[in-house]
Amino acid sequence: MSSVESGTAWENAAEDRARLDRVGTAEKLAEILRDRVVEGYFPPGSRLSEEVICSLLNVSRNTVREAFRLLCHERLAVHEFARGVFVRELSDEDISDVYRLRRMLECAAVREFPAAPQETLRPIEEAINRGAAAALANDWRSVGTADLHFHQGIIRIVQSPRLDEFIQRVLAELRLAFAVMPNLRSFHEPYLERNRTIWRLLSEDKAELAEMELVEYLKDGEREVLQMWHESQAQA
Amino acid sequence: MSSVESGTAWENAAEDRARLDRVGTAEKLAEILRDRVVEGYFPPGSRLSEEVICSLLNVSRNTVREAFRLLCHERLAVHEFARGVFVRELSDEDISDVYRLRRMLECAAVREFPAAPQETLRPIEEAINRGAAAALANDWRSVGTADLHFHQGIIRIVQSPRLDEFIQRVLAELRLAFAVMPNLRSFHEPYLERNRTIWRLLSEDKAELAEMELVEYLKDGEREVLQMWHESQAQA
DNA sequence: GCATATTTGTCCGTATGTATA
DNA sequence: CTATACATACGGACAAATATG
Numbered sequence: 001m002s003s004v005e006s007g008t009a010w011e012n013a014a015e016d017r018a019r020l021d022r023v024g025t026a027e028k029l030a031e032i033l034r035d036r037v038v039e040g041y042f043p044p045g046s047r048l049s050e051e052v053i054c055s056l057l058n059v060s061r062n063t064v065r066e067a068f069r070l071l072c073h074e075r076l077a078v079h080e081f082a083r084g085v086f087v088r089e090l091s092d093e094d095i096s097d098v099y100r101l102r103r104m105l106e107c108a109a110v111r112e113f114p115a116a117p118q119e120t121l122r123p124i125e126e127a128i129n130r131g132a133a134a135a136l137a138n139d140w141r142s143v144g145t146a147d148l149h150f151h152q153g154i155i156r157i158v159q160s161p162r163l164d165e166f167i168q169r170v171l172a173e174l175r176l177a178f179a180v181m182p183n184l185r186s187f188h189e190p191y192l193e194r195n196r197t198i199w200r201l202l203s204e205d206k207a208e209l210a211e212m213e214l215v216e217y218l219k220d221g222e223r224e225v226l227q228m229w230h231e232s233q234a235q236a
Numbered sequence: 237m238s239s240v241e242s243g244t245a246w247e248n249a250a251e252d253r254a255r256l257d258r259v260g261t262a263e264k265l266a267e268i269l270r271d272r273v274v275e276g277y278f279p280p281g282s283r284l285s286e287e288v289i290c291s292l293l294n295v296s297r298n299t300v301r302e303a304f305r306l307l308c309h310e311r312l313a314v315h316e317f318a319r320g321v322f323v324r325e326l327s328d329e330d331i332s333d334v335y336r337l338r339r340m341l342e343c344a345a346v347r348e349f350p351a352a353p354q355e356t357l358r359p360i361e362e363a364i365n366r367g368a369a370a371a372l373a374n375d376w377r378s379v380g381t382a383d384l385h386f387h388q389g390i391i392r393i394v395q396s397p398r399l400d401e402f403i404q405r406v407l408a409e410l411r412l413a414f415a416v417m418p419n420l421r422s423f424h425e426p427y428l429e430r431n432r433t434i435w436r437l438l439s440e441d442k443a444e445l446a447e448m449e450l451v452e453y454l455k456d457g458e459r460e461v462l463q464m465w466h467e468s469q470a471q472a
Numbered sequence: 473g474c475a476t477a478t479t480t481g482t483c484c485g486t487a488t489g490t491a492t493a
Numbered sequence: 494c495t496a497t498a499c500a501t502a503c504g505g506a507c508a509a510a511t512a513t514g
Contacts, residue, residue: 022317024501026305050480060503062298065481069262069302073309081258082480082510097396104394108340158340160333166402260481286500296483301501318490318500478512489501 025059026066032057033067037076037087038172039141040179044089048077074169076176090176092226098174099222102151103215105167109157110211113202116157124153128199131192140184147188148175150195154214177225180232187224191217261295262302268293269303273312273323274408275377276415280325284313310405312412326412328462334410335458338387339451341403345393346447349438352393360389364435367428376420383424384411386431390450413461416468423460427453 033053036042048071054064068085071077077085131146148171155167181187194217201210269289272278284307290300304321307313313321367382384407391403417423430453437446 024317026502051478061480062301062504063502065298066302066305069305070309073306081260083512084480097398100394100396101398104344104396104399108344158336160336160340162333162337162406163340170398262481297500298484299482319492320500474514476513479510481509482507484506485504487501487503489499491497491499493495493497 025063026070029053029057029059029063030067030070033071034074034076034172037071038175038179040175042087044087044176044180046087048085048087050084075173088173088176090173090229092229094173095177095225095229096222098170099218099225101170102167103218105163106151106154106214106218107211109155110202110207110214112157113207113210114205117159120153120156120159123156124150124199127153128195131195135189135192138185140188141178143188143192144175144178144184147191147195174225177229181228182232183228187228191221261299262306265289265293265295265299266303266306269307270310270312270408273307274411274415276411278323280323280412280416282323284321284323286320311409324409324412326409326465328465330409331413331461331465332458334406335454335461337406338403339454341399342387342390342450342454343447345391346438346443346450348393349443349446350441353395356389356392356395359392360386360435363389364431367431371425371428374421376424377414379424379428380411380414380420383427383431410461413465417464418468419464423464427457 033042033048042048048068050061050064050068053059054061068077068079072079072085076088078088079085127146127149131143131150134140134142134146152164152167152171156164178184178187194213198210198213198217201207201213269278269284278284284304286297286300286304289295290297304313304315308315308321312324314324315321363382363385367379367386370376370378370382388400388403388407392400414420414423430449434446434449434453437443437449
């Protein structure tokens with residue numbers, strides 16, 4: 001197993017990588033279900049039936065149950081003993097908690113902007129551009145996705161793998177609220193320009209202005225999400 | 237389903253709680269394994285054998301596998317496809333990431349101290365006292381636990397359930413490093429007094445001094461953990 | 473309240489795939 | 494390359510809890 005004679009310790013990095021992301025059926029299934037849930041295909045509160053899923057996708061019940069555990073662990077679903085697994089229904093407190101965290105973490109990330117290495121900045125710009133392109137194509141769900149990518153990019157300035165994963169999970173929860181919204185356009189459209197503004201302020205080294213704008217942005221977002229959430233709840 | 241005629245929506249809170257607490261074998265098993273792992277009973281890198289665990293605890297392989305998924309999701313174990321599940325081995329980058337997050341999050345929490353409600357402060361004092369009591373009893377692992385509770389208490393000032401859970405998981409990872417340390421006393425003892433100092437500064441509304449002290453504390457902690465970690469690695 | 477059907481919880485056996493000596 | 498050991502995944506079985514009429 002010695003690699004000394006033939007190169008560096010990472011000459012087989014590709015193989016190592018391949019080994020790392022080799023993954024079982026449960027994880028793949030969890031990924032499928034996660035996508036369906038955050039896209040609103042399974043509405044919040046709806047039941048994820050073991051039998052339906054394992055017959056539709058031709059996997060065994062054990063595998064389905066392993067995937068369910070992962071989704072519950074990510075708060076995208078809730079498990080009630082002997083009753084089943086259900087798509088998570090967010091409460092007002094959940095939404096407020098998510099926005100409280102976003103304000104806290106994104107502001108902390110912005111404060112570290114001056115020390116941000118170049119490669120962390122490109123994804124942020126790309127997210128802005130993807131949002132604009134999706135808006136032109138009238139694809140407002142993709143605009144929402146790009147918006148979340150923009151904010152994930154902000155967080156990535158910190159360069160903490162754990163924080164990246166955390167914010168990704170938290171924003172995935174938020175998509176449970178987006179998923180039941182009508183009028184995605186009226187919600188997302190104003191933020192296209194506001195993202196650009198924040199980015200411009202950051203690029204011009206006006207970090208404090210950017211932080212203030214970001215806080216306002218997130219306060220407005222919280223208010224709007226809560227309001228639209230209440231409206232959609234009132235309908236049902 | 238109406239509860240209007242007979243009282244509040246929470247007249248059956250005890251029942252609700254009982255339903256929530258009802259939990260399957262996999263979660264209970266995960267809790268057992270989690271405790272064992274963070275206490276160092278299973279050393280980092282050691283293998284968690286499906287067969288051994290399911291024969292020792294009389295549970296089925298399926299149940300064990302469900303519990304394993306949860307531990308892997310919490311980063312306390314790693315899953316290598318078709319090879320098995322192993323207790324996580326932290327790298328230098330992991331330890332640095334944990335401390336980077338602690339500095340970021342605990343400082344942010346301290347900044348919100350003036351708005352902290354009274355009930356979030358009591359657990360912090362209690363953790364300090366538990367640490368002192370454990371030191372008197374020469375129980376240095378409990379001192380370490382109390383120290384982590386102190387810092388969890390700081391974070392709880394923010395009153396974010398998600399952040400609380402996040403920091404709990406991150407600190408659980410850190411215990412993987414503590415678990416292999418000899419000389420727990422020389423590591424933990426100095427921090428008993430430093431925790432008290434931070435707490436005193438906070439109580440006296442000297443938030444900025446407290447924050448500075450906290451940053452120093454965490455920088456020292458990171459340095460010491462990395463050093464002791466290297467020493468224990470060198471032995472092996 | 474009761475009886476029934478449905479669904480979950482848990483365990484087991486087995487065939488296949490993968491890694492390692 | 495072979496053999497062994499183990500993980501992966503499936504499917505069946507039955508008990509326990511729940512939902513339905």
